[in-house]
Amino acid sequence: MINIDEAVEAIRARDHYSAFAESPSPRVYGEGAAEVGRAAFDALLGTDFAVSTPGAGDRVSPEVSPYGLTLAVAYPRVAADAIDELITGAVAGTHRWRDAGPRHRAEVCVAILEALHARVFELAHAVMHTSGQAFVMAFQAGGTHALDRALEAIAYALAAQEFHPATATWTKPGRKQDLVVEKAFTPVGRGLSLLIGCNTFPTWNSYPGLFASLATGNPVIVKPHPNAVLPLAITVQVCQQVLAENGFDPHLVTLAVERPGDGLAKDLAVHDAVKLIDYTGGNEFGDWLVDNARQAVVFAEQAGVNAVVIDSTDDVDGMINNLAFSLALYSGQMCTTSQNLFIPADGIDTDQGRFSPSDVGLALGRAIDELLGPDEKAVELLGAIVNTQIPTLTERARSYGEVLVESRGLTPPAFDQAVIRTPSLILVDEDSTAYEQECFGPVTFVVSTSSTQTSIHQFIATVTKRGAMTAAIHSTSDEVLAAMREAALDVGVALSENLTGGVYVNQSAAFSDFHGTGANPAANAAYTDLAYVANRFHVVQSRR
């Protein structure tokens, strides 16, 4: 059983903490657990998914697996004329949920996580076959780590709501007699919450907002990306089951699936009843939400240009291997993958002599090849390319500079329907404009600069303009490290310093690392801090 108070302690201590074991090994999850989960996933294929969506009419099966598997899972579709019925149904259980109070809400939310955890292998296959993540990554990032992020959000929600007591006696000493007033403080949800999911991390990027809103008393409509419905459909199904088991309206969490092109997210986002929106995705729609969904508080994670400033190192092998892993993982399709490696044109000092920008790029290419191994192994790290635009973008990037490392297409027999690509490295000059905006997918720019000082300057310029979820520095100089820390504080981006071991710039650990800061254009919020939860409820007082 998960102890929510331990989780609350963990968000404050920020040491390692996890409630969900990340290894899918039978030693951890038991013999046969993986097979049962796989069978449960297989059993969903080609069926009508069991979830209750008020107002839904016909069914829709929008998903295409990046691995070529035909999912053909049919979900209730919410057409434009069904939105009011959906919203009426979604908010119907709000009072009872409010009256349950913060702690009981947290307990029910934790029960949802435990029920989801019981289906983590099934969930992992759903994430794998919608996002294109490799299985182990889908199990971790899409399963156990997503559950940890959810628990973290629930812990913040509880801590923020319990920051004030539910009741207090106020006694003001008086000359004749004391003034005594009994007071009650009730956290009340801001209102209906809309979650707009993304394709690459349908659970990891959705769970914080979903559970932060639910735990603070708000009903949540879950609107998945049309290509990544199943992981969130399973999630909503479990939410509905556990809510009902605990005597709450299952429609406190609902699934709203559209036929591609319906524009459902827009219609929902500007509805008067929607007071909170959590969004992960491209800038265009994110900016549209912020500009148009004025009745709601919008938490948006958008695109950025993540950067690594490479100045010097006393462990060039460690640095190269660490960077190689971070670039290869999920073919660079993480919002945290480094895009720009800033390296002085005259090279960097290392324990193996001087490395020019090209030397670094070529060493990275060799390290990636070695890391990936044969094609049938490589796919376990690379996963599949999530959408058809990415190979085009990757191909186009070749023209932006000198191709140091080509992106190769792999076709291991077991995944002959998938598009699988290795990372590419393109050498560009600091004057190039190519690296100044996000180039999503397996493309990294080695940016040759006139000095480390210029590298930091370009890091500041690009992140100020386009934002970043991550930044890293490699340097043996205390002055350079201090300058980069100052720069990272100025532009408001999390900084990783001299990572050469088993911690990677593109991975953030729940309960310890903040994902995003809210302080630069890549995201206006962080997973998870007080600002992420404090605006999701109000405190309404009474006194007598």
Place this chain on the structure above:
Amino acid sequence: MINIDEAVEAIRARDHYSAFAESPSPRVYGEGAAEVGRAAFDALLGTDFAVSTPGAGDRVSPEVSPYGLTLAVAYPRVAADAIDELITGAVAGTHRWRDAGPRHRAEVCVAILEALHARVFELAHAVMHTSGQAFVMAFQAGGTHALDRALEAIAYALAAQEFHPATATWTKPGRKQDLVVEKAFTPVGRGLSLLIGCNTFPTWNSYPGLFASLATGNPVIVKPHPNAVLPLAITVQVCQQVLAENGFDPHLVTLAVERPGDGLAKDLAVHDAVKLIDYTGGNEFGDWLVDNARQAVVFAEQAGVNAVVIDSTDDVDGMINNLAFSLALYSGQMCTTSQNLFIPADGIDTDQGRFSPSDVGLALGRAIDELLGPDEKAVELLGAIVNTQIPTLTERARSYGEVLVESRGLTPPAFDQAVIRTPSLILVDEDSTAYEQECFGPVTFVVSTSSTQTSIHQFIATVTKRGAMTAAIHSTSDEVLAAMREAALDVGVALSENLTGGVYVNQSAAFSDFHGTGANPAANAAYTDLAYVANRFHVVQSRR
């Protein structure tokens, strides 16, 4: 010396807590303290006020005292072409302020409060002669209670920033060896903060935002209401002195005074550098800020229609006397003064028999007269009318219904230049539209309804549409109390129940009562909760 940790405990406990004694008595503040403060205030009149505002050019003396006193204090004026220089100066000290860290910032902020407290009599006269508050009220609401609200905001800011440790060691157990990462978490201010003050409560309504922003690492430009500059000028002067004494840039807090009609607040509010805005005032400009200052987070307290639902009472004298005081205080010019008294047409049960709506109104009129006493005493409760529109509005309100109690103009000899008015009570029917919007000043509507149920219904309808800072209920029925509590939670307004003693619906105590909720149109934020501070800074992390 103020103990900030005690203040942090107090915001969590919500019992009575105050760091600044509210009685101006010589027994508390010492013989002669009042006279010294008055002399300090007098010495300011007709002088150039000593405050440093980068970019300021000529001087301007915009204030007219509601009591007729000629202030003629001249402040540096910020013209439109000086804004960039002001902003450059305001942000120059940000890095050093950030690097000081949350606790040292809190200590410096507390030192500012202590220095302000040392000038509290001077400050009280400044508040009195700009807002029109009577002296004792100006001393309390404008002085000690404002300082308590400031300390409360500093305590929240510190608690929110110290919610996470400054550094942590992350140790993830590994099979071969543990993964160990050293992490640092730095609260970084969101950016330049703009405070737009109001006329009626130049300090009480400004201090929470000013100190919440400053304590979370943000420089603050203080833009006072043109009629109420002096209290905030003294405040900025003290901020600059204490900041400089502690080695910080005094321009972290600056005073921006305009010539009436300059439109300075608008120009500042939409400047790219401004990331936070605190505003108290009318709906028109508040709505404009929210719509146009899109680069900033706007905390706005606007107008509302505060309500009292009167159903029954077992202490009609206590109820009437309590209501009478709350209506008379500052001639109803508080944002928390009740405007609408909803009473069933067939009357209410009391310990003295049945009271019709007219009976309640007439009893209130008698109680107000008795409370006020002779004119020279009455002014000590009523204060002066803050602006020339109010008598016009009060006169106009006479036509909306039956005048139960006339607003009288008083002319005590000592204040022969002031406009002083007693509260009026106008009987209207529930179908009237007069009471559905704010009628600022000494006007209260007795709304005759078909039943208490209708009263609650109209309370919900008016507050949903126009908002409210306060609500109250008088009832001996548990069912009615429960229904009203539910209604108050639904519309998101703080509720006072059966107040018959020395606690008044329009007064809220720092550290215990939340002023506003953020959940209805009267205000989008509360003084003070976590949401009020959590968005004023970001946490930026580094790890190695």
